[in-house]
Amino acid sequence: MKQFSYVRVTSSASAIAAISKDKTAMFLAGGTNLVDLMKSGVTSPDRLVDITRLPMADIALTKTGIRIGALAKNTAVAEHAEVIKHFPLLSQALKAGASPQLRNMATVGGNMMQRTRCHYFYDTAMPCNKRQPGSGCGAIGGFNRMHAIFGASEQCIAVHPSDMCVALTALDAVVTVQGPKGERKIPFGDFHRLPGTTPEIDNTLQRGELIMAVDIPYQQELTKTHYLKVRDRASYAFALVSVGAALSVSSNNITDVRLAMGGVAHKPWRLKEAEAFLKGKPATEDNFREAARLTMASAKSQGANEFKLTLAPNSIVEALKLAVANGNN
Numbered sequence: 010m011k012q013f014s015y016v017r018v019t020s021s022a023s024a025i026a027a028i029s030k031d032k033t034a035m036f037l038a039g040g041t042n043l044v045d046l047m048k049s050g051v052t053s054p055d056r057l058v059d060i061t062r063l064p065m066a067d068i069a070l071t072k073t074g075i076r077i078g079a080l081a082k083n084t085a086v087a088e089h090a091e092v093i094k095h096f097p098l099l100s101q102a103l104k105a106g107a108s109p110q111l112r113n114m115a116t117v118g119g120n121m122m123q124r125t126r127c128h129y130f131y132d133t134a135m136p137c138n139k140r141q142p143g144s145g146c147g148a149i150g151g152f153n154r155m156h157a158i159f160g161a162s163e164q165c166i167a168v169h170p171s172d173m174c175v176a177l178t179a180l181d182a183v184v185t186v187q188g189p190k191g192e193r194k195i196p197f198g199d200f201h202r203l204p205g206t207t208p209e210i211d212n213t214l215q216r217g218e219l220i221m222a223v224d225i226p227y228q229q230e231l232t233k234t235h236y237l238k239v240r241d242r243a244s245y246a247f248a249l250v251s252v253g254a255a256l257s258v259s260s261n262n263i264t265d266v267r268l269a270m271g272g273v274a275h276k277p278w279r280l281k282e283a284e285a286f287l288k289g290k291p292a293t294e295d296n297f298r299e300a301a302r303l304t305m306a307s308a309k310s311q312g313a314n315e316f317k318l319t320l321a322p323n324s325i326v327e328a329l330k331l332a333v334a335n336g337n338n
């Protein structure tokens with residue numbers, strides 16, 4: 010591993026100042042992704058700015074919803090009574106991720122910023138436009154069973170690996186960030202981006218900006234929720250396909266619905282078309298199938314991930330059925 014300097018900061022202002030001094034400096038939170046990337050030579054910062062002592066781990070109800078600090082641990086969020094009560098989809102998604110040990114270390118900000126799990130990104134002997142722009146994409150025509158079926162480009166077909174972010178996308182969360190130019194808010198759906206011709210850029214965070222918190226608005230009626238994660242092992246594995254579903258159902262009619270998928274695109278994939286179709290319709294399997302069919306219209310296989318073209322619509326239908334059956338009321 011390349012040598013680096015280390016500084017621990019005690020205020021967000023000093024964190025932002027410290028990172029601005031050095032082009033390659035990076036924030037260190039739980040370290041569960043960044044340290045792995047450093048060990049394998051994928052990321053080589055000259056300076057680590059340890060933010061773990063900043064007072065940004067609170068989880069508290071607000072007038073309009075809940076505010077979760079960027080340093081709140083994944084376990085603390087998943088097991089928080091108000092999260093379980095008001096935002097069960099978020100708790101379910103977090104519990105489906107990684108392992109208990111990792112969730113005890115991993116933070117909300119770090120989870121949002123985690124890099125893809127594409128094998129070619131991690132293997133520095135292979136071409137990867139995300140790791141080294143212009144070097145090519147080993148996954149196109151290569152080993153790509155984990156890869157994207159939506160929104161991929163000729164430069165990159167990697168997927169975003171987070172479970173938590175699927176729930177936050179479905180729940181219309183908003184990210185608060187602070188940087189050298191002050192504070193700004195980013196709707197969660199705009200935080201991550203598609204690869205296009207610049208796959209090295211995962212998200213819309215600007216250089217020097219620090220994620221402070223995530224706000225989720227109350228959606229009292231969305232009581233029927235399910236996070237379905239299909240993976241190679243029952244635990245400690247990234248999603249091949251995941252679906253976060255949250256519904257409001259009255260007399261078997263869907264009055265509101267939120268749907269997002271993981272493991273299928275460079276960003277958490279919101280199913281707006283399916284949501285629009287389902288709203289106002291009876292909660293029947295036929296309608297769930299049609300919603301899935303509409304979603305899949307823009308899907309494209311890369312070869313070895315052809316099975317996702319069947320797995321994804323089946324997962325949408327299954328998640329909706331389980332949400333309606335197992336919801337809170």
Ligand SMILES: Cc1cc2nc3c(=O)[nH]c(=O)nc-3n(C[C@H](O)[C@H](O)[C@H](O)COP(=O)(O)OP(=O)(O)OC[C@H]3O[C@@H](n4cnc5c(N)ncnc54)[C@H](O)[C@@H]3O)c2cc1C
Nearest residue numbers: 038039040041042043106107116118119120122171172220
């Ligand atoms: C074996 C293994 C299995 C896993 N399985 C899953 C899984 O199934 N599902 C899943 O969702 N995740 C999974 N993960 C990923 C895990 O959730 C992430 O590693 C973790 O969430 C990252 O959080 P962290 O606090 O450790 O971030 P770090 O590793 O400290 O940082 C990651 C990145 O975030 C940046 N960063 C951190 N905090 C901030 C901030 N406040 N503002 C701006 N930038 C910031 C850092 O600079 C760095 O670039 C797995 C990880 C491992 C190692």
